[in-house]
Amino acid sequence: MSITVVKYGGHAMSAGSSFAQDVAALVKAGQKVVVVHGGGPQISAMLDRVGLTSEFRNGLRVTTPEVMQIARMVLLSVGKDLVGSLARAGAKAVSLSGEDGGLITARRVPQDIGLVGDVASIDPSLIHTLADNGYVPVVSTLAPDAEGVPHNLNADIAAGGLAIALRANKLVMITDVPGLYRNWPDASSLIEKITAQELEELLPSLEKGMVPKMEACLRAVRAGVPSAAIGTSLHAHGTVVLP
Ligand SMILES: Nc1ncnc2c1ncn2[C@@H]1O[C@H](COP(=O)(O)OP(=O)(O)O)[C@@H](O)[C@H]1O
Ligand SMILES: CC(=O)N[C@@H](CCC(=O)OP(=O)(O)O)C(=O)O
Known part of the structure; x- marks a missing residue:
């Protein structure tokens, strides 16, 4: 059965959307999400x-121990809120973080920005157990490093890593813009389709939140995920990244 990994961004969340209904419909149709x-x-x-x-x-957020405490509290609470929305839409969901069941181990990023991690390894068995039994796993992107110290992971990067580890059929990044623009914010420069090679060339010119998002898409398609899409909902993909 095919697995779709959906990254639901904080900006998209605050805009309100049909996200929970869309996920519930996919699960009803027999997909793992x-x-x-x-x-x-x-x-x-x-x-x-x-x-x-x-x-x-x-x-990436510079994450001091004080910032980490707040980030952890907020992300875990966002996860529980999403479980509630999904339940109301008719999907059984379970929230967990990279800390649960050895799901994600983090590696401190090389930049000097505090407790920020990249994905070092993923053990997807807990996710498979949940998805195989009809649950929608909802992952908060916190993960311990090899010493057990919790790290803050950018959610785009973690979603890309999970899509690879789960051998997902698709990675979908839901955000507050229709897709990737070549000359942001020029509305006429939306990129409908882009190959990994073209994206690699474009990456150095990107800024802010688009950097980890597109880096994650690039890593995913390079590692065998057939496609990565960016858009405002599960059904509206302005940009598709192909290998
Ligand atoms: N080239 C670009 N194409 C599209 N959006 C861009 C681009 N460069 C910067 N952005 C900004 O990136 C934002 C999306 O990234 P981010 O704020 O991290 O969203 P999310 O919370 O969904 O991960 C957009 O709202 C837009 O302001
Ligand atoms: C290291 C890092 O930057 N972590 C992110 C985690 C949340 C996140 O990625 O949220 P969005 O997808 O809504 O941007 C942060 O602290 O904001």
Whole structure:
């Protein structure tokens, strides 16, 4: 049975959408769906409320231990909220993070930005167990490093890693823009289809949140995921990345 990995970004989430209904419909139609959620804007809002600031470097949040505490709290709560939305839409969902069942092990990124991890390894057996039994796994992207220290992972990067480890048929990145624009924000420059080679050439010119998103798509299609799509819903894909 085919597996779709869907990354649901924090910006898309705050815009409100038919996300839960769309996932529930896919599951009803016999597909396995794994949700990886973001929550960047929600973390920033909570940091604001408690009087902490954080900055982004190349799309990654500089994560001090204090920021990590808030990020973890917010992401786990976003996961539970999504389980609730999916349940109301008729899908049985279970939230978990990379910390559960040895799902993800993190490796500290080389940049000096604190407790930020990349995916070092993934053990997808817990995800398979859930998906094989009709549950929608909802993954919060926190993961311990080899010493057991929790790290903050960019959700796009983690979704790409999971799509590879699960041998997904498709990776879908749901965000607040219709797709990838060659000359952002020129609305006429939306890229409908792009190959891995073309994307690799374009990557250095991209900025902010698009950097980890497109890097994750590139890694996924290079590692055997047949396609990665970027759009505003499970059915609206402005951009498709092909090997
Ligand atoms: N070339 C580009 N094409 C599309 N969006 C871009 C581009 N460059 C920067 N962006 C910005 O990236 C944002 C999406 O990334 P991000 O904020 O990380 O979203 P998410 O929370 O869904 O992961 C868009 O809202 C847009 O402002
Ligand atoms: C290291 C890093 O940047 N982690 C992200 C995790 C959440 C995320 O990726 O959320 P979106 O998908 O909504 O942007 C953060 O702290 O914002």
